[in-house]
Amino acid sequence: xxxxxxxxxxxxxxxxNQAVSIxxxxxxxxxxxxxxxxxxxxxxxxxxxxxxxxxxxxHSLSISGRYTGNSEYKxxxxxxxxxxxxxxxxFRAHASFGTAIQNPTMxxxxxxxxxxxxxxxxxxxKSRGGDVGLLVESNDKHHSLDLTYFARNVSNLISSEVLxxxxxxxxxxxxxxxxQIRGLEIAYNGKLADRLTAYANYxxxxxxxxxxxxxxxxxKHLANVGLxxxxxxxxxxxxxxxxxxxxxxxxxDELTYASSRVKMPSYTLVNLGVNYQLSKNLNVYANLNNLxxxxxxxxxxxxxxxxxxxxxxxxxx
Numbered sequence: 211x212x213x214x215x216x217x218x219x220x221x222x223x224x225x226x227n228q229a230v231s232i233x234x235x236x237x238x239x240x241x242x243x244x245x246x247x248x249x250x251x252x253x254x255x256x257x258x259x260x261x262x263x264x265x266x267x268x269h270s271l272s273i274s275g276r277y278t279g280n281s282e283y284k285x286x287x288x289x290x291x292x293x294x295x296x297x298x299x300x301f302r303a304h305a306s307f308g309t310a311i312q313n314p315t316m317x318x319x320x321x322x323x324x325x326x327x328x329x330x331x332x333x334x335x336k337s338r339g340g341d342v343g344l345l346v347e348s349n350d351k352h353h354s355l356d357l358t359y360f361a362r363n364v365s366n367l368i369s370s371e372v373l374x375x376x377x378x379x380x381x382x383x384x385x386x387x388x389x390q391i392r393g394l395e396i397a398y399n400g401k402l403a404d405r406l407t408a409y410a411n412y413x414x415x416x417x418x419x420x421x422x423x424x425x426x427x428x429x430k431h432l433a434n435v436g437l438x439x440x441x442x443x444x445x446x447x448x449x450x451x452x453x454x455x456x457x458x459x460x461x462x463d464e465l466t467y468a469s470s471r472v473k474m475p476s477y478t479l480v481n482l483g484v485n486y487q488l489s490k491n492l493n494v495y496a497n498l499n500n501l502x503x504x505x506x507x508x509x510x511x512x513x514x515x516x517x518x519x520x521x522x523x524x525x526x527x
Contacts, residue, residue, distance in 0.1 A: 212236050227264045233257070239316045250320050253281040254313070268296035278311065282319065283334050286311045300347055304358075307340035314368060318382035327373065327381040335384075337364040339391070352401040362391045367419070369426070372462065387420025391428075405440040424458050426471075427509065431455030444487040453478045459510040477506035493524045 215233045234257050241250040260274035275289040290308030297303055312335035321328030339362030347354045366384040373379040393415035400408050413432040417425040436450040454477055461472040480502055485495040496519065503517040 225266045229262045231260045231262075233259070241316050241320050250316075251281070252316055252319065255279045268294075268302065270294045280313055283313055286334070286336075294345075300349065302345040302347070303343070304345065305340065305342040307338075309336070309338045311336050312368070314382060318368065321381065325379055327379055329381045329383065332368065332382055333366040333384050335364055335366055335368055337362050339363060343395075354399050356395075356397045358395045358397075360391075360393050360395065364389045364391065367425075372460075385419050389417070389419045389425060391415065391417045391425075407438045408436065410435040426458050426460060429455040429457040429476075431476075446485045448483045448485075450481045450483075451478065452481070454506075454508075461510060472510070474507065474510060477504055479504055479506075491526050494522070495524060496521045 213233065213235045215231060217229065217231045219227070219229045221228045235255070237254045239252045241252075256276055256278040258274065258276035260272060263271040271291075271293040273289075273291050275287065277285070277287050279285045288309045288311055290306065292304070292306030292308075294302055294304040314329075314332040314334065317326065317328075319328055319330065319332060339360065341358050341360035343356060343358030345354060345356045365388050367389045368382055369385050370380055371383045373381060393413060395411065395413045397411040398409060402408055411434050415428060415430055415432070417428040419425060431453070432455065433453040434450065436448060438446065438448040440446045456473050456476050458471050459474050461470050479500050482498040482501055483495065485493055487493050498517070498519055500515065500517050505516070506514055508514060
């Protein structure tokens with residue numbers, strides 16, 4: 211998976227700073243299965259470039275584009291433009307618009323085992339959309355509130371269907387027509403005291419297919435709130451509470467061999483963390499996730515981890 215990137219910065223000392231980045235990427239995935247007589251592969255080559263502009267008045271502009279060549283799908287060009295404008299010391303407006311493409315994965319295209327069948331007729335997902343928002347900041351910049359409205363139209367959205375309820379055979383498919391995703395996000399960041407910071411965010415999402423049916427596994431309500439306290443110069447701690455609202459999923463009845471749409475319950479998780487700066491470039495951390503050992507599912511029938519601990523090292527060079 212070779213990736214090459216070149217960054218060029220200029221006008222560093224004037225009222226306007228500009229930069230250009232150029233990226234080249236090559237990716238080859240191979241697949242070997244008893245379902246096929248020969249080894250399968252997917253090759254994707256892409257080149258991308260991005261232009262960025264920043265002013266001393268806190269205005270910004272970014273324009274980017276990517277050309278992607280794929281061994282199994284048509285070549286595609288996608289682009290994005292985004293910008294922000296400082297209206298006053300307390301208000302900054304921002305907006306973006308772009309297009310994107312998501313090619314099927316190796317397993318969606320070729321399948322795996324005998325229960326998940328490949329679908330060589332899959333089409334790539336194509337989407338276009340953007341967002342517009344307003345950032346509100348306090349005079350001392352210790353508190354900020356960002357409100358953003360986003361919208362996206364997706365054609366050929368990749369989903370899945372059951373082919374045989376008795377053997378659980380399924381495959382990936384494209385949802386016909388254009389699916390629409392709309393929503394609103396509110397995000398707060400604040401410095402409550404010299405060593406205490408806080409954040410909170412809430413997202414409301416409405417996701418429907420071309421027939422106005424709600425898309426599966428997409429909660430309407432998501433929320434997070436967290437606190438971080440720097441105990442000493444080197445020792446820090448944090449607590450996070452995350453909420454995932456109710457969402458639709460597909461339920462299979464083994465007695466009637468029929469499927470139906472059901473609403474999955476919401477859940478709330480509490481996570482704790484500590485970190486210690488061993489040196490300038492090395493940090494050790496420990497996270498206690500799902501503190502209260504909550505039982506929950508993101509996908510119907512597949513339970514998630516209970517209470518668990520992660521310990522790790524983070525280095526920077």
